Amino acid sequence: MPTQAYFKKYPAFPSDIPTAQLPRLSLSKLLDHEKDESDALFKACRTMGFFLLDFEGCSEGEGFLKKAEAMFDLNEEVSAVDVDELLRYSYRPPHSLFGFKPIGNIKIEDGRPDRVQFYNIGQDDMTGTSKPLSNPPCIEARRPDIKAYMEQAHSIISLICSHLDKQLHLSPGTLISMQPRNRPSGTSLRMLKYPPQPEGDQRTSLLGHTDIGTLTILFNITGGLQLLSPGADPKDESSWMYIQPAPGCAIVNLGDAMVEWSAGILRSNMHRVTFAPGEQGKVDRYSLAYLVRAVGDASMKRLSGDGSLIPGLSEGEEENEMNAKQWEVAKGMAIMSGRDNARSRGGREIMVG
Ligand SMILES: O=C(O)CCC(=O)C(=O)O
Numbered sequence: 456m457p458t459q460a461y462f463k464k465y466p467a468f469p470s471d472i473p474t475a476q477l478p479r480l481s482l483s484k485l486l487d488h489e490k491d492e493s494d495a496l497f498k499a500c501r502t503m504g505f506f507l508l509d510f511e512g513c514s515e516g517e518g519f520l521k522k523a524e525a526m527f528d529l530n531e532e533v534s535a536v537d538v539d540e541l542l543r544y545s546y547r548p549p550h551s552l553f554g555f556k557p558i559g560n561i562k563i564e565d566g567r568p569d570r571v572q573f574y575n576i577g578q579d580d581m582t583g584t585s586k587p588l589s590n591p592p593c594i595e596a597r598r599p600d601i602k603a604y605m606e607q608a609h610s611i612i613s614l615i616c617s618h619l620d621k622q623l624h625l626s627p628g629t630l631i632s633m634q635p636r637n638r639p640s641g642t643s644l645r646m647l648k649y650p651p652q653p654e655g656d657q658r659t660s661l662l663g664h665t666d667i668g669t670l671t672i673l674f675n676i677t678g679g680l681q682l683l684s685p686g687a688d689p690k691d692e693s694s695w696m697y698i699q700p701a702p703g704c705a706i707v708n709l710g711d712a713m714v715e716w717s718a719g720i721l722r723s724n725m726h727r728v729t730f731a732p733g734e735q736g737k738v739d740r741y742s743l744a745y746l747v748r749a750v751g752d753a754s755m756k757r758l759s760g761d762g763s764l765i766p767g768l769s770e771g772e773e774e775n776e777m778n779a780k781q782w783e784v785a786k787g788m789a790i791m792s793g794r795d796n797a798r799s800r801g802g803r804e805i806m807v808g
């Protein structure tokens with residue numbers, strides 16, 4: 456996550472627990488369009504659907520880390536606001552994706568209440584794509600900084616998409632054209648807070664899930680985020696591996712929309728948040744997720760044809776005729792009613808020739 460200075464504010468991640476080893480890609484090499492880095496990015500997006508993105512070593516990256524730190528400071532301010540006050544700005548999915556979610560209103564695997572609160576700040580709200588929403592004064596006061604963060608985060612998403620277009624043999628600009636920054640979407644900057652859990656009563660804080668959108672840029676300082684090993688059963692506790700946050704890096708992951716558009720070549724992996732390991736479990740945990748959603752009227756059809764590596768429909772497969780907004784609402788309702796059991800998706804082999 457941000458810089459060493461922010462890591463120093465918290466106890467260290469224990470050195471003796473197993474962690475998921477994620478590929479570490481460099482923003483600077485991706486900006487330079489280095490072929491090996493681009494190939495490594497594609498591999499990570501097909502196998503784990505998760506990678507670390509290292510922002511150190513170039514001015515764009517260092518600038519983004521500074522902006523991320525300002526967003527962490529804002530997260531602390533938002534979390535300090537009285538819950539009764541935050542409840543005036545309630546998050547009501549699947550129709551309204553912006554605002555505050557208090558602790559305990561979503562169930563975890565075993566039916567008990569979750570242990571996370573968050574506030575979703577809408578991109579359209581900050582950039583003027585929609586009418587301004589009302590937010591707590593500490594957010595209102597920082598509109599220019601939040602907008603600047605979103606603009607740079609979106610340009611990083613655009614860079615990742617340009618590599619994926621090339622790797623999938625899509626025309627340049629295809630993937631980002633379905634998630635532009637200046638047309639209405641459910642894209643948000645989510646500020647999450649997880650209070651320490653009582654000893655002897657620890658549980659999953661945020662239920663295992665895949666992200667519904669396209670791509671997520673996630674900053675963590677303390678541990679707690681876990682990935683399900685590819686192919687494993689979510690009920691098998693030993694298949695969940697901690698990710699160790701790394702200074703200077705964000706965790707990037709793909710959501711289900713990328714799997715849909717690529718007919719399963721790209722991968723969205725199950726993840727969850729549990730209590731932070733060791734001494735880190737005794738302090739508040741903050742994280743920051745830029746969750747990109749497709750523009751509401753984007754088609755969810757697979758991007759096959761015109762020489763792309765994405766296969767057309769085979770027997771028994773059906774075209775997704777919904778637009779992104781309809782698809783997200785249908786998915787959200789299926790998840791909430793238990794009709795869509797969360798599972799990792801994608802990772803289909805590429806057939807050449
Ligand atoms: O807090 C985290 O580290 C992860 C949050 C997450 O997965 C999400 O908001 O979708």
Ligand SMILES: [Fe+2]
Nearest residue numbers: 664665666726
């Ligand atoms: Fe997530």
